[in-house]
Amino acid sequence: MRASTLLSEIAAVLAKELTSELRSRVALNAIGLFGLTTLIAVAYQIGPYQIQEGDRPHLLSALLWIILFFAATSGLSRVFVKEEDAHTAKTLRLAARPLAVLGGKYLFNLMLLIGLYALIVPLYCALMGYAVRGVAGLLLVLLAGAVALSATTTIVAAIIARASGSTTLFAILSVPLVLPLLVMLIQGTRAAAASSELAAVLPALQGIVSLGGAVMIVSVYLFPAVWHD
Amino acid sequence: MREVTVEFQKVGKRFASRTALAAVTGELRPGRVLVVAGPNGAGKSTLLNILAGVLRPSRGEVTHRDGDAPVPRPHWFEHLGVAAPDMAVYEELTALENLRLFARLRGRRRPDGDLAALLVELGLASREHSRPVGTYSSGMKQRVKLAQAVLHEPAVLLLDEPSSNLDGAGHEAVAGLVARFRPRAAVAVATNDPREMAWGDARIDLAL
Secondary structure (H helix, E strand, C coil): CCCCCHHHHHHHHHHHHHHHHHHEEEEEEEHHHHHHHHHHHHHHCCCCCCHHHHHHHHHHHHHHHHHHHHHHHHHHHHCCCHHHHCCHHHHHHCCCCHHHHHHHHHHHHHHHHHHHHHHHHHHHHHHHHCCCCCCCHHHHHHHHHHHHHHHHHHHHHHHHHHHHHHHHHHHHHCCCCCCHHHHHHHHHHHHHHHHHHHHHHHHHHHHHHHHHHHHHHHHHHHHHHHCCC | CCCCEEEEEEEEEEECCCEEEEEEEEEEEECCEEEEECCCCCCCHHHHHHHHHHCCCCCCCCCEEEEEEEHHHHHHHEEEEECCCCCCCCCCCHHHHHHHHHHHHHCCCCCHHHHHHHHHHHHCCCHHCCHHHHHCCCHHHHHHHHHHHHCCCCCCCECHHHCCCCCCCHHHHHHHHHHHHCCCCCEEEEEEHHHCCCCCCCEEEEEC
């Protein structure tokens, strides 16, 4: 009988990921650099005054998620490939339950995403003059987006790691999962910017939570096969 | 410790059109060291990977039994300790942090003193325990790898070239480890080193 609970094993994988990342800073540097560079380029070229008032909610919401998504992808997609590259995947495979690995890696990606949001979103709002009326709604959309996007990138990253780390495969597998998610995130952000009512973001929020939940449930069943075979 | 045996019947592996391992039959049981020998490319590591459940055989069958009860494949890792050249521990973590991690993943709460004693038994001096593994020599990394393989007192120990990168003292440490596990665990050693072959009670010679 194993004395530990799944939760303590997930916590062990998460702690390992955080310690390794804080010492190597590979994902942090990739995400931070990509996010800031893209944000500054967009702010410099477009800025708050190049977009007409009527187009602002649509364009600024879409631009924000383009920056967040591509910055996140640059770091999150490597969460399993780095184990294969460092030859630690087999060691981990022979020591941990698949769900402990999935849970730890998922939470690590979630924390990276929330960190990215905390860095980029306030700067974006300031530099682009993006006035958000429904701050609570925006926070809810961001949180649901982080939960769903982390789930998606984590399982896709696990699949591509077993396919020799093909980034082309990452793109191919991501599109059908990420595209509807991004569309709903942009809609939810736009609704939060336009209205202070929480009800305005609810339709998008329901879609994001549903898709994220579905990906999570599929991941729990799919991951052990991906991880071991 | 549980009495776990591993039986393998006519186990073979093909990668595309290449045969990596021909039909091999044998058994691992407590109190016995099985040596798997053969030239490079004969399939020693492939056989150990199949016994560990990391690879599925193209033919044949592997059964792990806890007493008389077959153990389902997803649970094999719980009683296994494995060290192999294609495995590594985390270079950003120290030796002690690595062992703490693998102990927690295996549901063992072992005090740091026990983990440090295991590293010392394998020849890694105490002053080295708090340095990141990435700064170690290949021999020192091998000692940490061996420590993670045995820290949970596995019932089945699979060692692939366990003395690779080790000096004479390291080889002696591994010999001591095998001697310590021999009475209570089923041990398999894949090797071409005559000194390691001498540990075996039984031997499988693989051919190209």
